[in-house]
Amino acid sequence: MRTRAQTRLFNCMVLLAVAVWSGSGAADDAGWTTFHGNSGLTGILDVELPDKPVQLWKTRVGESVDSAPVISGGFVCFTTSDGMVGVLDRKGEVVWRKSFSETNDSLKASPLVSGDKLVAGSMRGRLHSFNLRTGEPGWEYDTGQPIWGTPNQLVIGEEKESAIIVLTQPDGVIHCVNQVTGELKWKSEGIGRADTYPSVGAAKIVFGSCVSALHVLAADSGKQLVAVELGENSQVAAGAALDGNLCWVGSRSGALVCADIDTGRIIWQNIDGKEEMFTTPAI
Incomplete structure (x- = not known):
């Protein structure tokens, strides 16, 4: 018997697998836009799970997927250790993907969906933005230090400006940039x-x-x-x-x-x- 509950899952990858495989659409409606679900990293989503989940598809996207994918609007977004960032549809078909292998870059953390953008940080310290639907490159911001963790999003100032933050691993510095332009707001x-x-x-x-x-x-x-x-x-x-x-x-x-x-x-x-x-x- 299926039950509907606020399902707490400690592993983001498990939740995404269940949400996509169940075909319920609930995960698409709510979204799982960053590592551990939302800006507060609460790891919770209201979704209907089947008693016995079954695999619907499997897609090879790169050398190694070291972090959990995120989902929004029916898109499954991923990064790989060999420098790939991309998007699949809910059937597992590739919508777009970009490679940074020529620069020997690696992406260790889950990406972030922020509005119409997909944002990913790299081990070379660069924060990249793309159009979520088309993969068209947007702004790029260089932190100067490796990025191990997933970016997050917030609203700042009296004008409620949308912003992206990312933490650089060696020095523990938070960089805050404008979500639209990539301009540094503070560090x-x-x-x-x-x-x-x-x-x-x-x-x-x-x-x-x-x-x-x-x-x-x-x-x-x-x-x-x-x-x-x-x-x-x-x-x-x-x-x-x-x-x-x-x-x-x-x-x-x-x-x-x-x-x-x-x-x-x-x-x-x-x-x-x-x-x-x-x-x-x-x-």
């Missing part, structure tokens, strides 16, 4: 190595780092508002799920932490885990 101060990706909500940006802390930045300026110290051996290498003023994150110590991003206070932590927790929680 945050570096906090050191950050093997993760930012979440967005309530005019704030949240991400963890290798200095065992959560960092909360103002969306309009990139200024750090709060740093939540997580304790010894609590480096973060995954996203922080964000809902309102609360966020949830795992760490190298195996602890799962719930923190208040307004005050910087840790609400609770679960230390049942004995191994590294380098995955993004779903809430």
